Amino acid sequence: MASASFRLDGKVAVVTGSGSGLGRTFALGLADAGATVVVTELPGLLGRAEVVVGEIAAQMDRQAAIALPLDVTSLASIHELVRTTVERLGQMDVLVNNAGIQIAKPALDVTEEDWDRVLGVDLKGVFFCAQAVGRHMVERRQGKIINVASIMGLIGYRERAPYCSAKAGVxxxxxxxAIEWAPYGVNVNAIAPTFIRTPLTEPTLSRPEMYDDIMYRMPIKRLGLPEDLVGGVIYLASPASDLVTGHTLVIDGGWTAM
Ligand SMILES: NC(=O)c1ccc[n+]([C@@H]2O[C@H](COP(=O)([O-])OP(=O)(O)OC[C@H]3O[C@@H](n4cnc5c(N)ncnc54)[C@H](O)[C@@H]3O)[C@@H](O)[C@H]2O)c1
Known part of the structure; x- marks a missing residue:
């Protein structure tokens, strides 16, 4: 074969927190690449996931997505998601560990509750979703896990102590x-995006001094768009990346190259 395959036909992809922001775009992209996508969202916000399922249905001529509730801070919720997905779709081939939160404040003001909330979603949630889905993948001897880290897992940025810690952990x-599950055909990789305009980053980007600081640090003088990340996610989900594991793909307009 002369070219690698980026197609995901016949694959089932679970995207956590995909009722908005980047997760929504990943769900649309994975469906476009051929996957059936499980669009998950917090139980109280499930309507958002149903909207995304509707968007996917409008673009595809097949049943390409379902919506299911998931709170990544609850092991019971994670296990219910895995059980229902396998019951309804038979398998899980791809997990995009996308759900995340951020609390931006100076380190001296961070409370224990702030720390636990951010680490609970952004690191503990990532681990236990990977563990639950990974158990199924290890049994099937195949799977691709993509963790959504951040450039803030590689470099520091002010007012982000819990977030930088969680993303570095990711x-x-x-x-x-990647090391533990390579013998079982399960690849585990991450992406590390720069600032992308989403509901998560809007409060930061709407502060002119923060926007100017971000532009100063971006050799490519524009913000990222959710669509800038989709190719990387599809690559890491597809057979094209079969030899890639344990890698963090930096998608940052050159920020960390400076
Ligand atoms: N936007 C950026 O600039 C940027 C940059 C680097 C990394 N990231 C990461 O990308 C991911 C998505 O961020 P986004 O910008 O789309 O933010 P967002 O706020 O638009 O989306 C986050 C999603 O996660 C969901 N979520 C929150 N807590 C959850 C929980 N306990 N269980 C399940 N779902 C939960 C939210 O409901 C939401 O749908 C996050 O992990 C974030 O840290 C974002």
Missing amino acids: VNLTREL
Whole structure:
């Protein structure tokens, strides 16, 4: 074969927190690449996931997505998601560990509750979703896990102490899981995006001094768009990346090259 395959036909992809922002775009992209996508969202916000399922249905001529509730901070919720997905779709081939939150404040003001909330979603949630889905993948001897880290897992940025800590944890957790599960045909990689305009980053980007600082640090003088990340996610989900594991793909307009 002269070219690698980026297609995901016949694959089932679970995307956590995909009722908005980047997760929504990943769900649309994975469906476009051929996957059947499980669009998950917090139970109280499930309507958002149903909207995304509707968007996918409008673009495809097949039943390409379902919506299911998931709170990544609850092991019971994670296990219910895995059980229902396997019951309804038979398998899980791809997990995009996307759900994340951020609390931006100076380190001296961070409370124990702030720390636990951010680490609970952004690191503990990533691990236990990977563990639950990874168990199924290890049994089937195949799977692709893509953790959504951040450039803030590789470099520091002010007012982000819990977030930088969690994302750095995700980068190294990615390496650890890659080593453990490589013998079972399960690849574990991450992406590390720069600032992308989503509901998560809007409060930061709407502050002119923050926007100017971000532009100063971006050799490519524009913000990222959710669509800028989709190719990387599809690559890491597809057979084209079969030899890639434990890697963090930086998609940052050159920020960390400076
Ligand atoms: N937007 C950026 O600039 C940027 C940059 C680097 C990394 N990231 C990462 O990308 C991911 C998506 O961020 P986004 O910008 O789309 O943010 P977003 O706020 O638009 O989306 C986050 C999603 O996660 C969901 N979520 C929150 N807590 C959850 C929980 N406990 N269980 C399940 N779902 C939960 C939210 O409901 C939402 O749908 C996050 O992990 C974020 O850290 C974002």
